[in-house]
Amino acid sequence: MLIDIIAGARPNFMKIAPIINAIEKTQSNNEVDLQYRLIHTGQHYDKKMSEDFFVQLNIPHPFLNLEVGSGTQAEQTGKIMMGYEALLLKSPSDLCMVVGDVTSTMACSIAAKKLGIKVAHVEAGIRSGDLSMPEEINRIVTDSITDYFFTTSRVANENLFKNGIEEDRIFFVGNTMIDTLIKQMPYLKKPPIWDILNLEKHEFIVVTLHRPSNVDSTSTFTDLMEEIIASSKGLPIVFPVHPRTAKMFNLLNIDAENLHLIEPLSYLEFNYLVKNAKAVITDSGGITEETTIMHVPCMTLRSSTERPETCTVGTNELLGIEPSAIKPAMERLFRGEWKEGGIPELWDGRSAERIVNIITELLTNHSTGHILKGESVGVK
Incomplete structure (x- = not known):
């Protein structure tokens, strides 16, 4: 089983690092034949915006860097889709995993889906309600074609339910960015x-x-x-x-x-x-x-x-x-009157572990037609 993990902008790297670590842990334990390719779109190309993360977060250098560089959002979207499509035509994966809400997230989802490759969206379902934000458009488009939804909160679950997404495709797992922060x-x-x-x-x-x-x-x-x-x-x-x-x-x-x-x-x-x-x-x-x-x-x-x-x-x-x-x-x-605050549910440093457990079962059971229920696997 081969998963493409997409990253292109600064926030993505914190979100994918624990997922990669969880996959590699699964590989080392010989639990399942789960392989991945890290695809860096090059949406952020400044060293401080991307390169440092490979070292600091212990992320392997990408299998492929599309090096799309600067440009308008439409130009970046087009370049990313063309570059990723070329890879998939030559060597398709079993799953395209995108994270967050940047241009790379939307572009790679579209390219994969049009080639019949399933899409998993990590941090799915979040909404600001503000369509003047490019990220909000990216979220809506991505979630409209996603197969498996990994959410950071129950509010995100409800947003997806309102859009008609079936419960068995929604998995409340927590926040992988917090996995990284806790570890680091x-x-x-x-x-x-x-x-x-x-x-x-x-x-x-x-x-x-x-x-x-x-x-x-x-x-x-x-x-x-x-x-x-x-x-x-x-x-x-x-x-x-x-x-x-x-x-x-x-x-x-x-x-x-x-x-x-x-x-x-x-x-x-x-x-x-x-x-x-x-x-x-x-x-x-x-x-x-x-x-x-x-x-x-x-x-x-x-x-x-x-x-x-x-x-x-x-x-x-x-x-x-x-x-x-x-x-x-x-x-x-x-005046010292700011609220102390607490920790949201499942923001406990184990979100990536839950995601990899679920993905493993989804891909393993796909050929048998077995359906998983959204909160029944790997979320304890």
Whole structure:
């Protein structure tokens, strides 16, 4: 049995690492003949955005790198589909496993499905309800043609049920990104900026912004940054800047002594900062999951989230898109009134193990027509 595992952008690598580890553990135990090919689409091609993950997360170098590089979303989608289709025509797999909601996820799902290859979607069913987000379109398209759905929450299950997906194709397994974080927590690495700025635990703020709604308008971006700076009580603000965001920031007229823009950090370095921060201000979905596990206060500058459990259970709070919401939230933080938060169900570091157990049984029983029930296999 051969599985293609697709990765192309920074968030994907944290999600696939434990799946690969679980497959290799199965192989070493001679439990089943389960093979995989890691396909890197090259959607993120900056070293800090991809290459470092192979080393830090102990991921083998890919079987194939499509090296699609930069371009519009349509250009990237087309290049990925053409490259992956060429591989499948030459050497088909039994299953295409995609993770998350990036362009690579959607493109490879389409290419595989059109060639009659089954698709498994890890992190299926999450929805923000905001169609202005490219990721939301990717999720909807991918889930519309997926065969096996691996979900991170019961809310995601309900989203799929509402779309008419049969229960026996939905598997609530938890969050593989959290598998990686739990495993790597002892190895988090202090970045050079820590000593350069003489940072102290819980005495600085981490900011990450990259969504077009926040950074593409110079006036909006300026207003957000000015509010963050004004509400920070002079604490250092460390802002690892996404390459696209850096171009926009250069157009702003902002200069503050406590604002420190730095290049993107490796996974272990970035999460060292997050773990020791007083708070994180972000518009990323994945970071809200990591702050929840590390019990770090998190403020999300968005009106909706596809990860509601980070708010209902975790440490995250949606502030919306108005800069005026930042000050009262920061005041609550400094008064020590931020919620502690808990850990969402099944975010226990064993999600990948569940996925591989289920996939093994699905592929083994496919030829016999045996049907598995969604929460009956490998989810204990």
